[in-house]
Amino acid sequence: MDNESFSEVEAEEPVIAEEDIFVSKPDARQPRPWLMPLFAGTGLGIAIALGSMGILSYLPARQQTAVANKTAPKVNPAMTVTIASVEKTRVTRTFNTTGTIAARDLIPVLPQANGLQIKIIPEDIKEGTFVKKGQVLAILDDSILQAQINQAKADVESKQADVAAKLADRASKLAITASNQAIVQQNQADLAQTQARLEEAQKNFQRYRKLAKAGAISQQELDTRFYTVKTAREVVRLAQENVRSAKANVGSGQANSNSAEASINKAKADVRSSVARLQQLQAQLSQTVVRAPVSGIVAEKLARVGDVTGVPPQTQVGTIIGGTQKLFSIIRDRRLELQAKVPEIQLPQVEVGASVQITSDIDNRVQLQGRVKEIQPLVNDKRREATVKIDLPPTDLLKPGMFARAAITVNTTLGMTVPQKAVQPQPDGSAILFVLSGENIVRTQTVEVGEPIDGDRVEIKGLQLSDALRVVVDGAGYLKDGDKVRVISQKDEV
Incomplete structure (x- = not known):
């Protein structure tokens, strides 16, 4: 229905x-x-x-x-926002520059024994590898040294045997000298005896001559006494000759002993020389193991298996240091530095010890804090730049030769800061803030952006600091000048 x-x-x-x-x-x-x-x-x-x-x-x-x-009136609702206070903070002034990463202390590794072929290089020894002090970098062929060591050992033994023979010869000559000295003593005793007999014969002759003059004895008896004296004189002369001969033999024996002593000293010197040569070769044998002189990163690996130390390949002519071929180079303790280029007009602002913020265009993980270590005294006369060396902390993110940026601290002053989110960039390159005024109405304020502070705040210029000055943070991107807002929280308390 x-x-x-x-x-x-x-x-x-x-x-x-x-x-x-x-x-x-x-x-x-x-x-x-x-x-x-x-x-x-x-x-x-x-x-x-x-x-x-x-x-x-x-x-x-x-x-x-x-x-x-259709019948209700249209109402524009208020935007809900959070606000923050403008704060006075110490602001660090910096200027930006660029530079190249380099090794702070590059240590060359040289062979201690030249003329030896490189036999072994461990597989883990590569450019970029971290090595500890004393770690084996290369082993040289020691076969030639082993042969030289064996020859030196034989030479030492031969010299030592020669010394032993000379010592025995000297002992024999000393024994002969001692015997000759005994003969001298014996001959001297015989001489004294013959001289006593001569003196007795002379006395008897004088007595018998008086008896002969008195006619008590015959002339024949006197002549017999005369011949006895003459014979005794001859015996004394012979005894004196024997003494002189024995003394001459003693002198000759002493000369021979002195000669033997000199020969022994020379033989001992030869032994010491041979032993020194042996020790040198043994030291060179220990030097066939090339070890890292310091701990650090292997920056260069120039050695190859088969190369001969001291005879660099044609491609390594520029690696000779002090007449010796460089095998490796090590960055001591992985310490790097940034060699930054600073224009001469800004050079007076840079001080040794100043803090530097290091960043990289290709790796945003690089956020390092460095220190100015040294300012090179020379200025490039073409580019009007000086090199400033900046110490870097140990890191695996940077390598020698890489490009990096540096923000060098020049001074610290007081400035006004706001949260980074409160600053609204404009299409013309300027920046504005929305400042909260009475009755929760916002007004735009053009400002100049300065240095970033602690990552989430930024310095601003162009505002007069006031205790009641507050700016919009969350929601600022949706406002326009004169909008009414509803504040739900103070940003600093959220």
Whole structure:
């Protein structure tokens, strides 16, 4: 049943009921014909009103809302933001430059024994490898040295045997000298005896000569005494000759002993020389093992298996140091430095010991803190730049020859800072802040951006510092000058 039929039924039912009432009452008045259209119109109006309410109940809520909004006034809601205070902070002034990474202390590794072939280089010895002090870098062929050592040992033994023979010869000559000295003593005793006999014979001759003059003895007896004296004299002469001969033999023996002593000393010197040569060769044998003189990173590996020390390949003519071929070079303790180029007009601002921030264009992990170690005294006369050497902490992120940037600290002053997020860059290259004013209205303020502070704040210029000065942080990118905002928190307290 449609709405129209439903309305007609509802309109007819009251009329029928009313007629029935009038009929059932015996004393009722007769119905009035003009009331019938009135009752029909009233019922029809009520039915239409009820039908309209049913139709509205079936409309979607969105359409109802749209209908309601047509009559509601349009309101612009406030943006919810967080704010932060402008703070006065010590700001570090820097100027930027670039440079090249270099080894702070590059140690050459030279062979201690030249003319030997490189036999072994451990596989783990490569450029960039970290080595410890004393670690084996290369082993040289020691076969020639071994042969020379064996020859030197034989020479030492031969010299020592010669010394022993000379010592024995000297002992024999000393024994002969001692014997000759004994003979001298014996001959001297014999001489003294013969001299005593001569003196006795001479006395007897004098006595017998007096007796002969007195005629007590014959001339023949006197002549016998005379010949006895003469014989005694000859014996004394022979004894004296024997003494002189024995003394001569002693002198000769001493000369021979002295000669033997000199020969022994020379032989001992030869032995010492041979021993020194042996020790030198043995020292060279220990030098056939090339070890790292310091701990650090292998920067250069110039040696190859088969090369001869002291005879560099044609490609390594420039690696000779002091007449010796360089085999390796080591960066001591992995210490690096940045050799930065500083224009001469900025050079007076740089001080030894100044802090430097090091970064790299190709590796954002490089965020190192260095120190100015040295300012080179010479300025390049073409580019008008000086080299500033900056010490770097140990790192595996940088290698010699790499390019890096440096922010050198020149001074520290007081400045105003705000959170980095509060600064809104503009298309024309400028920057603005949204400053909170009374009744939570924001106003734009053009500022100049200075140095970054601790990564999340930045220096600004162009504002007058006030205790109540606050800027919008979160939500600043959606505002415009004059917007009303609703502050939900102070950024410094979040």
